[in-house]
Amino acid sequence: DVKVTQSSRYLVKRTGEKVFLECVQDMDHENMFWYRQDPGLGLRLIYFSYDVKMKEKGDIPEGYSVSREKKERFSLILESASTNQTSMYLCATLGTGYRQPQHFGDGTRLSIL
């Protein structure tokens, strides 16, 4: 079974701080994603990575960056946190192969004060 682990379930940070959200997967999946989930807005893609050191912008990349130095780890970075980045952040993975579902972690609820 695929396991996607997000390092923190809850995180409280201050405006202007640099924030790191970590995601680790154990199934050797090439593709990893970061989403934010807000009520009524569904899942919005921030960034995704299809290989080590490779990344592509999603629909809402502004204010975020990512790092993928190892295949199993995908980090989301808030360069200078702002209150409008308070949200639930979800990491997901996707294996190769046709018609595969994404596998999600349980999320990090981030509050920016």
Next chain:
Amino acid sequence: QQQVKQSPQSLIVQKGGISIINCAYENTAFDYFPWYQQFPGKGPALLIAIRPDVSEKKEGRFTISFNKSAKQFSLHIMDSQPGDSATYFCAASIGSNAGKSTFGDGTTLTVKP
């Protein structure tokens, strides 16, 4: 431009009733349509999925109906139970593309005992 529209946003059903959630898509290149179920405090998890050459797929009490000409698909939950109370997301993707899935905005289902 939202490529997958999901309705209703919220749904309340009595125990034993039928829950129906609808999704409509625009991109005719989509060929994989999963539904995800998300319980509070958890990440979304694959519930059931369908491909466009099949008009219906059933797994236990959960059925996907697919109408390719109308570009619509729906999730039916028969004999709804309080344990089915969750948020449901439809999604669409191109199966050979290991990149992005497009998600609906989600439906919060409450099944009253």
